[in-house]
Amino acid sequence: xxxxxVYTTVRVDLPRPLPAMLRNWVKAHADxxxxxxxAALEDAVRGQPDRS
Amino acid sequence: xxDRSGVGLVECTILEALDSLGAQPRRHRSSAKVLERVxxxxxxxxxxxxxxxxxxxxPWKMPLLLVDGQGNFGTRGNxxxxxxxxxxxxxxxxGQVVLAxxxxxxxxxxxxxxxxxxxxxxxxxxxRPLAIIEALREVIQRPRAAGNDLISIVGPPCFLxxxxxxxxxxxxxxxxxxxxxxxxRVRVSDDHGSVLIENIPPNAxxxxxxxxxxxxxxRRVWAGDHPGLHGRTHLRACGRGTIPVFTGALTCRSGxxxxxxxxxxxxxxxxxxxxxxxxxSSCASSS
Numbered sequence: 001x002x003x004x005x006v007y008t009t010v011r012v013d014l015p016r017p018l019p020a021m022l023r024n025w026v027k028a029h030a031d032x033x034x035x036x037x038x039a040a041l042e043d044a045v046r047g048q049p050d051r052s
Numbered sequence: 053x054x055d056r057s058g059v060g061l062v063e064c065t066i067l068e069a070l071d072s073l074g075a076q077p078r079r080h081r082s083s084a085k086v087l088e089r090v091x092x093x094x095x096x097x098x099x100x101x102x103x104x105x106x107x108x109x110x111p112w113k114m115p116l117l118l119v120d121g122q123g124n125f126g127t128r129g130n131x132x133x134x135x136x137x138x139x140x141x142x143x144x145x146x147g148q149v150v151l152a153x154x155x156x157x158x159x160x161x162x163x164x165x166x167x168x169x170x171x172x173x174x175x176x177x178x179x180r181p182l183a184i185i186e187a188l189r190e191v192i193q194r195p196r197a198a199g200n201d202l203i204s205i206v207g208p209p210c211f212l213x214x215x216x217x218x219x220x221x222x223x224x225x226x227x228x229x230x231x232x233x234x235x236x237r238v239r240v241s242d243d244h245g246s247v248l249i250e251n252i253p254p255n256a257x258x259x260x261x262x263x264x265x266x267x268x269x270x271r272r273v274w275a276g277d278h279p280g281l282h283g284r285t286h287l288r289a290c291g292r293g294t295i296p297v298f299t300g301a302l303t304c305r306s307g308x309x310x311x312x313x314x315x316x317x318x319x320x321x322x323x324x325x326x327x328x329x330x331x332x333s334s335c336a337s338s339s
Contacts, residue, residue: 007233007234007235007236007253008233008234008253008255008256009231009232009233009234010170010177010211010231010232010234010253010255011175011229011230011231012170012175012176012177012209012224012229012230012231012232013175013176013224013227013228013229013230014175014176014224014225014227015176015227016227017199017225017226017227018199018202018203018206018224018225018226018227019199019202019203019225020199020227021165022165022184022187022188022191022202022206023191023195025160025162025165025188026188026191026192026195028160029056029159029160032159032160033159034159034160034188034192035189035192036158036159037149037153037158037159037160037161038161038185038188038189040149040152040158040161041146041149041161041162041163041181041185042182042185043145044116044144044145044146044148044149045116045146045181045182045185046182047145048116048117048144048145048146049111
């Protein structure tokens with residue numbers, strides 16, 4: 001049996017559409033080695049304890 | 053805000069202070085000394101900076117932790133963290149990556165985009181770290197990738213703890229303000245013998261949730277709201293040993309206080325017994 005009722009709400013907003021945010025971020029740093037920095041960040045994420 | 057990581061000024065200063073003290077993953081330094089350095093650099097008093105330091109290490113606050121806390125960093129409930137004189141902090145690997153990016157030793161990283169700022173009462177929600185990284189790689193490889201493809205890679209916001217997130221994701225992705233609903237998981241056993249509430253949203257205080265529901269249980273409001281429970285059961289709330297006992301005829305079963313497999317998740321347990329049910333052993337506290 002499922003019982004629903006324990007919840008909260010949260011107001012959210014992004015400064016611009018999500019695809020535009022992603023594109024702008026890449027465009028703003030296009031002259032840098034983003035592939036390497038994303039790989040370093042991915043390693044750090046994978047090294048974190050799992051909280052999912 | 054750090055232009056190259058999206059991490060806030062105070063947060064970056066804390067990371068710098070940790071690094072200057074030689075803090076590393078699994079190599080902690082006194083929080084008091086870290087805060088002293090922060091005050092020297094930007095004049096922020098320790099009491100204020102400590103709140104930020106705590107958030108950077110609290111697993112229920114953000115997907116990507118930048119600080120590794122040691123000692124009592126508080127709970128999601130009413131238990132506060134220990135004073136900064138009694139805790140220690142180290143840099144996580146992600147914290148080191150942020151510092152390297154801010155110093156120009158590494159290209160920028162999208163940590164601000166991943167963590168958002170809802171945890172500080174802002175409006176930008178957090179997202180799954182690996183999803184954001186994958187979406188950015190897609191943009192790098194295919195600059196003309198369709199917006200919908202990027203949105204589907206990123207997926208809905210990630211509020212941790214496994215709570216169910218519902219709402220108008222399309223509006224959010226389109227850059228329009230919206231309200232999301234974060235829902236805990238509530239399970240009642242087939243024999244109506246127990247109720248387990250877990251995956252509590254990160255912006256909810258489990259102790260306050262427990263107190264509020266216990267009050268409803270005391271007034272029989274909650275049971276009466278649900279056809280499956282109506283007229284058949286009493287509720288008695290137990291949790292962490294701090295929830296008052298309301299129904300004298302009913303007792304709790306220690307067996308339902310199973311620790312959630314999710315780290316840092318504090319389940320709130322309700323024991324539900326038939327009106328004529330026999331008294332059981334005394335209440336136990338959950339971990």
